[in-house]
Amino acid sequence: MFSENDFIPHKYSQSIETGKFEWSSPSNIALVKYWGKKEGKGQQIPANPSVSFTLNNCKTITKLAFAKKQSQDTFSFDLLFEGKPKEEFKPKIEQFFERVLVYLPFLKDYHFTIDTQNTFPHSSGIASSASGMAALAMNLMSLEKALNPEMTEDYFYQKASFLARLGSGSACRSVKGEVVVWGEHKNIKGSSDLFGVEFPNAIHENFKNFQDTILLVDKGEKQVSSSIGHNLMHNHPFAERRFEQAHENLDQLISVFESGNLEEFITIVESEALTLHSMMMTSIPYFILMKPNTLEIINRIWKFRNETKIPVCFTLDAGANVHVLYPESVKESVLQLIKTELVGYCQNGHYICDQIGIGSEKNQ
Incomplete structure (x- = not known):
């Protein structure tokens, strides 16, 4: 190294x-x-x-x-x-x-x-x-x-x-x-x-070709730049505990990636997404970056998962859009949910289908 x-x-x-x-x-x-x-x-x-x-x-x-x-x-x-x-x-x-x-x-x-x-x-x-x-x-x-x-x-x-x-x-x-x-x-x-x-x-077969469908709730400019957002963690009342939590969650993911336990994966990933937003909601100045449609999508994903037991979850960046994460094996069912229930909460009905890739590539 x-x-x-x-x-x-x-x-x-x-x-x-x-x-x-x-x-x-x-x-x-x-x-x-x-x-x-x-x-x-x-x-x-x-x-x-x-x-x-x-x-x-x-x-x-x-x-x-x-x-x-x-x-x-x-x-x-x-x-x-x-x-x-x-x-x-x-x-x-x-x-x-x-x-x-x-x-x-x-x-x-x-x-x-x-x-x-x-x-x-x-x-x-x-x-x-x-x-x-x-x-x-x-x-x-x-x-x-x-x-x-x-x-x-x-x-x-x-x-x-x-x-x-x-x-x-x-x-x-x-x-x-x-x-x-x-x-x-x-x-x-x-x-x-x-x-x-x-x-x-080791990474379990469950995570091979994992899917990420990005629901574009708000395509506007970022409300808070990343630099400003990161600076909000200086003197944040919960910062030190948050940094410890990240280490703990990464530790848990090591075993989750090995075992393929999707239930534990979902718990960690969704908790991380909500923690990120809670850090911004409890900083000075404070921000709420989720939109009403973000929350609607989250609630509908939870409802769908509870009813079907299909292992689909969400994560968020520092904004309103929702990344819907799920194994390739349940792709058909999750895309059906997106097309019938979730697309209406996207700006102009827009979403992007993606999946795990390998990184940068040189074009000849």
Whole structure:
């Protein structure tokens, strides 16, 4: 496992004038939630460990073209979103470049054209910052590998996750693996605050091709940015107990993933979702991010599960949309529930069908 200093290169064995790469990186949905950062501006160190399912269909596709330039005083890049200039995204990329310059010293040597698009609607409540920053990190690592062809695969992926984290914390869970852990946890070998790692323990067949149907209750802009939300955990009256709870729930998931116990899985995942929202409802300032339709969907999922004993559950990000999680074996029944009962609570009847994926992929 690599340390932070290992990611600072000393020299490169090759030079390259121009080129381009293209990567796609998925979003992910946390089962045990990351909410709150350790002190230290810009470091993106989680206050508690988290674990997520990597998605398959909801992803960002990013092309990175680069050309050597004369002046090396400043960063130089154009940013296109779905083929059109997107000036409002540029400050975030500039900030990201500043954070990672020590790890990617070539950043001021090139002019970059970053051309990015999502396979899902922007502002759909799906974590586009996670997939977007992961895709950018993968492209930048491809350039570094071209400058240093001796780089190992382990180093490539761990550094990509490390860099993605500095752009958006949860982005480090979108680099590699179906189930990814981020944050140090005593019972998970190799776990680190610096990057995400593939869950190293056994995973039961019940979780193979696990499904995630995302019900788009509210497709508007986030009511609370992630940065503001994480900062609400500083001096939060329940913060320390919450961080302990995350460790405990991750411990329980280790055995749940091994045994395939879906009942316990549902209890942990739904509790985590509601705890995330309870943290925001009990902070100062406080926020209620669920909408009336969010609660209607939750109640109808509970009713359906109680009546049918079908193992379907929900989780939530920091917003109103609902991720409906269920094994592939019950897909037909759950989609029937969504089409007949739940779609009416979605904005314009929109929902997205997804499932577990493997992480970022290079497009040839």
